[in-house]
Amino acid sequence: xxxxxxxxxxxxxxxxxYSLVAMGFVLIYKASGVLNFAQxxxxxxxxxxxxxxxxxxxxxxxxxxxxxxxxVLLGVVIEKVVLRRLVNQPQITLFMATIGLSILIEGLGxxxxxxxxxxxxxxxxxxxxxxxxxxxxxxxxxAAGCAAVLVAGLSLFFHKTKIGRALRAVADDHxxxxxxxxxxxxVWAVVWAAAGFVALVAGLxxxxxxxxxxxxxxxxxxxxxxxxxxxxxSIPGAIIGGLIIGATEKLAEVYIGPYFGGGIExxxxxxxxxxxxxxxxxxxxxxxHIERV
Amino acid sequence: xxxxxxxxxxxxxxxxxxxxxxxxxxxxxGEQFIPISSPRxxxxxxxxxxxSGGYIxxxxxVNQRDGGVGGVKLAWEECETEYKVDxxxxxxxxxxxxxxxxxxxxxxxxxxxxxxxxxxSVADKVPLVSIGYGRTDAADGRVFPxxxxxxxxxxxxxxxxxxxxxxxxxxxxxxxxxxIAHVYHDSPFGKETxxxxxxxxxxxxxxxxxxxxxxxxxxQQSQWLQVRQAKPDWVIMVAAxxxxxxxxxxxxxxxxxxxxxVSGWWSGAEEDTIPAGDAAQGFITxxxxxxxxxxxxxxxxxxxxxxxxxxxxxxxVKRVGSAYYNIxxxxxxxxIEGIRVAQGxxxxxxxxxxxxxxxxxxxxxxxxxxxxxxxxxxxQPLKTSCMDHEGGGAVKFSQWxxxxxxTITDWVSSDQSIVRPLIEESAAKYAxxxxxxxxxxxxxx
Numbered sequence: 001x002x003x004x005x006x007x008x009x010x011x012x013x014x015x016x017x018y019s020l021v022a023m024g025f026v027l028i029y030k031a032s033g034v035l036n037f038a039q040x041x042x043x044x045x046x047x048x049x050x051x052x053x054x055x056x057x058x059x060x061x062x063x064x065x066x067x068x069x070x071x072v073l074l075g076v077v078i079e080k081v082v083l084r085r086l087v088n089q090p091q092i093t094l095f096m097a098t099i100g101l102s103i104l105i106e107g108l109g110x111x112x113x114x115x116x117x118x119x120x121x122x123x124x125x126x127x128x129x130x131x132x133x134x135x136x137x138x139x140x141x142x143a144a145g146c147a148a149v150l151v152a153g154l155s156l157f158f159h160k161t162k163i164g165r166a167l168r169a170v171a172d173d174h175x176x177x178x179x180x181x182x183x184x185x186x187v188w189a190v191v192w193a194a195a196g197f198v199a200l201v202a203g204l205x206x207x208x209x210x211x212x213x214x215x216x217x218x219x220x221x222x223x224x225x226x227x228x229x230x231x232x233x234s235i236p237g238a239i240i241g242g243l244i245i246g247a248t249e250k251l252a253e254v255y256i257g258p259y260f261g262g263g264i265e266x267x268x269x270x271x272x273x274x275x276x277x278x279x280x281x282x283x284x285x286x287x288x289h290i291e292r293v
Numbered sequence: 294x295x296x297x298x299x300x301x302x303x304x305x306x307x308x309x310x311x312x313x314x315x316x317x318x319x320x321x322x323g324e325q326f327i328p329i330s331s332p333r334x335x336x337x338x339x340x341x342x343x344x345s346g347g348y349i350x351x352x353x354x355v356n357q358r359d360g361g362v363g364g365v366k367l368a369w370e371e372c373e374t375e376y377k378v379d380x381x382x383x384x385x386x387x388x389x390x391x392x393x394x395x396x397x398x399x400x401x402x403x404x405x406x407x408x409x410x411x412x413x414s415v416a417d418k419v420p421l422v423s424i425g426y427g428r429t430d431a432a433d434g435r436v437f438p439x440x441x442x443x444x445x446x447x448x449x450x451x452x453x454x455x456x457x458x459x460x461x462x463x464x465x466x467x468x469x470x471x472x473i474a475h476v477y478h479d480s481p482f483g484k485e486t487x488x489x490x491x492x493x494x495x496x497x498x499x500x501x502x503x504x505x506x507x508x509x510x511x512x513q514q515s516q517w518l519q520v521r522q523a524k525p526d527w528v529i530m531v532a533a534x535x536x537x538x539x540x541x542x543x544x545x546x547x548x549x550x551x552x553x554x555v556s557g558w559w560s561g562a563e564e565d566t567i568p569a570g571d572a573a574q575g576f577i578t579x580x581x582x583x584x585x586x587x588x589x590x591x592x593x594x595x596x597x598x599x600x601x602x603x604x605x606x607x608x609x610v611k612r613v614g615s616a617y618y619n620i621x622x623x624x625x626x627x628x629i630e631g632i633r634v635a636q637g638x639x640x641x642x643x644x645x646x647x648x649x650x651x652x653x654x655x656x657x658x659x660x661x662x663x664x665x666x667x668x669x670x671x672x673q674p675l676k677t678s679c680m681d682h683e684g685g686g687a688v689k690f691s692q693w694x695x696x697x698x699x700t701i702t703d704w705v706s707s708d709q710s711i712v713r714p715l716i717e718e719s720a721a722k723y724a725x726x727x728x729x730x731x732x733x734x735x736x737x738x
Contacts, residue, residue, distance in 0.1 A: 115338030211568020215535035
C-alpha cells in the first residue's frame with residue numbers, strides 16, 4: 001500500500017510539472033484559438049538564455065530579470081513580425097506559423113547561446129524526505145508551489161483584468177473583437193509575452209531536472225494529453241489534467257506496464273486523452289463551442 | 294565581450310553549415326578525402342561539437358606536423374546530420390564520390406545511419422567505421438566486409454561491465470545469488486543487451502531484472518521506484534542523451550546509491566553528469582577512451598591549436614580532453630591508421646575506399662605503436678582481421694567525482710567466450726536473410 005501511495009504522489013507531482021508547460025499552450029489558445037507549436041522551443045530558449053546569462057557572471061536575480069525581458073521582447077517581436085500579418089487568417093495558417101516559429105526559435109537559441117549542455121541549480125534540494133514511510137521530493141513540492149502561484153496569478157489576470165476579458169473576446173472572434181474597439185495586436189503581444197513568462201518558469205524547473213539541453217523541447221509531448229484532458233482554454237483545467245495524467249501514467253506503468261512488456265508511460269496518457277475526447281471533446285474544463293448554423 | 298565574439302562566431306558557423314551544407318578545407322588533386330558526418334545541431338549537439346572537433350583537430354595535426362599520411366595531404370569536409378538518419382544518409386550520398394578517389398571512410402556517429410548504409414557501403418565500396426556503436430554483429434568481417442565496429446561493441450561493453458561488477462564483488466563466483474537491474478533505453482539501441490544480460494545471468498548465477506525507460510527518458514520516477522522495490526545489488530544502465538541525468542536524479546530521489554550504477558560510454562561524458570549535479574557523484578561508466586589531457590597526443594594538440602591564442606576546431610577550449618573530444622581524437626587515429634596501413638600495400642597516393650577498407654582490416658596497433666602515436670593509455674592495443682572487425686573489446690571504467698571523470702581501472706577485457714558465438718550466430722542469420730556468401734578468411738591476404 002505504501003508503495004502504491006508513493007507511486008501516486010510521485011505521479012501527482014510529476015503531473016504538476018506537465019501542467020506548467022500546458023499553461024503556456026492555454027494562454028496562446030485562449031487568445032488566438034491556435035495550438036502554439038512553438039511552446040516547447042520557448043521553454044528551451046528561456047532556459048538557455050537564463051543559464052547563458054548566468055554563465056556570463058550575472059547574479060541569479062539579474063539573470064532572471066534579463067531573461068524575462070528577452071522573453072517579453074520575443075513575444076512582442078513574434079506578434080509584430082508574424083501574427084500581425086495573419087489576422088483573420090484561418091486557424092490552420094496560424095498553426096503552421098507556430099510550427100515555423102518553433103524551428104526558428106530552436107535554431108536561434110543554439111545559434112546565439114551555443115549547443116553546450118548546461119546544468120541548472122536552483123538551490124532546491126532534490127533529496128527526498130521521509131513522510132510516514134513515503135519518500136517525497138522537495139523539488140517536486142517546490143514545483144507544485146510555483147504552479148499554484150502561477151494558476152492563481154493567471155486566473156486573476158483572465159477574470160479580473162480588462163485585458164483578460166478582452167483576451168477572451170479576441171479568442172471568440174478576431175473581427176468582432178476589433179469591431180468593438182479591442183486592440184487585437186496589443187492583446188496578442190501581451191499574451192505572447194505572458195506565454196514567454198510561463199515558458200521561463202517551466203524552463204527553469206524542467207531545466208533544473210533535465211539539464212538545459214535540446215531535450216527540453218520534448219517536454220511538450222507530456223503537455224498535449226494534459227491539454228486534451230483539461231481543456232485547451234482552462235488554466236485550472238491544465239492543472240487538473242496534469243494531475244490526472246501524471247498519476248495515471250505512473251500507476252499504469254507500474255501496475256499495468258508489466259503485462260505489455262513495460263514502457264507504456266509514453267502512450268498511455270494519449271490513450272486516456274483519446275478516450276476523454278470521445279466522451280468530452282472539449283475536455284474537463286474547456287469551453288463548449290456552440291455555433292449557429 | 295568574449296561572449297559576444299563567441300556568439301558571432303557561432304552564427305557564422307551556423308550560416309556556413311546551413312548555407313553550404315558543411316565546412317571543410319578546399320579539395321585539391323592528390324589529396325585523400327575524409328568525409329565527416331557531424332550532429333552539431335539538435336539534441337546530440339554536444340557529441341557533434343566535441344567528437345568532430347577532436348577528429349578534425351587530429352586530421353589537421355597530421356597535415357601540419359607530418360605533411361599528411363605518407364606525404365598525401367588529408368582533405369576533409371563536414372556534413373551536418375542533426376543526428377537524423379535521413380540527413381545522415383543524405384550526407385553519405387553527397388560525399389561518397391567526392392575527391393579524386395572518392396570518400397576514404399565514413400563514421401556516421403549514429404547507429405541508425407550505420408544500419409541504413411551498410412548495404413550501400415558494400416555496393417559503393419566505402420568502409421563504415423562505428424567506434425563503440427553501430428551494428429554489433431558486423432564485427433564478423435566474413436559477412437560485413439565494409440563495416441568496422443572498432444574497439445568495443447555494445448555486447449563487449451556489457452560483458453566488461455558484468456566483469457567489473459564481479460571484480461568489485463571479489464570475484465565472478467561472488468555474483469551467484471546477486472541481483473542486477475538492467476535499466477535500458479527502450480529502443481533497439483537499448484534492447485541490444487537484453488539477451489546478453491540473460492546469458493550472463495545464467496552463466497554466473499545472478500538474477501537479472503529488465504526495466505525499460507521509454508525514450509527520450511524525461512520522466513523515470515515510476516521505473517526507479519520499481520528498481521528500489523526490487524533492491525538490486527547493482528544497476529547496469531544502457532542510456533543516451535537526456536536519459537542519463539534524469540536517471541541519476543531519479544535514482545537519488547528514490548534513494549538508490551549512484552555508485553552502484555554502471556553505464557556505457559553514451560552516458561560517460563561531462564554533458565551527461567553536469568546536468569545531474571550532485572546526483573551524479575559516484576556514477577561509474579565504461580568507455581573505450583578515457584578522458585583527460587595527460588596523453589602526449591592531446592598535449593600536442595593543445596600546444597599546436599590551443600596555446601597562445603591559437604584556434605583549433607573547438608569553440609570551448611575547456612572541452613579539450615573531455616570525453617567526446619578524446620573519442621574524436623581516437624576516431625582520427627584509427628581512421629588515419631587505416632589509410633596508413635593501406636598505403637603500405639597500395640602505395641603512397643590517394644586511395645579508394647576499397648583500399649582503405651583493406652587497411653582497416655589489417656590494423657595492428659601494439660603498445661610500441663601507441664607510444665609513437667602518443668596515445669598509450671588513451672587507446673587500447675588492437676588487431677583487426679577478416680574474422681574480427683572489432684579488434685579490441687576492452688574498456689576502462691571511470692567514476693564521476695562531482696567535477697570530473699577519474700579513471701578507476703586499467704583496460705578490462707570483454708568476455709569473448711559469450712560475445713563471439715552470439716556475433717557469429719547473428720551474422721550468419723543476416724547472411725542467410727540477405728543471401729550473402731561468407732568470405733573465406735583463410736584465402737584473404
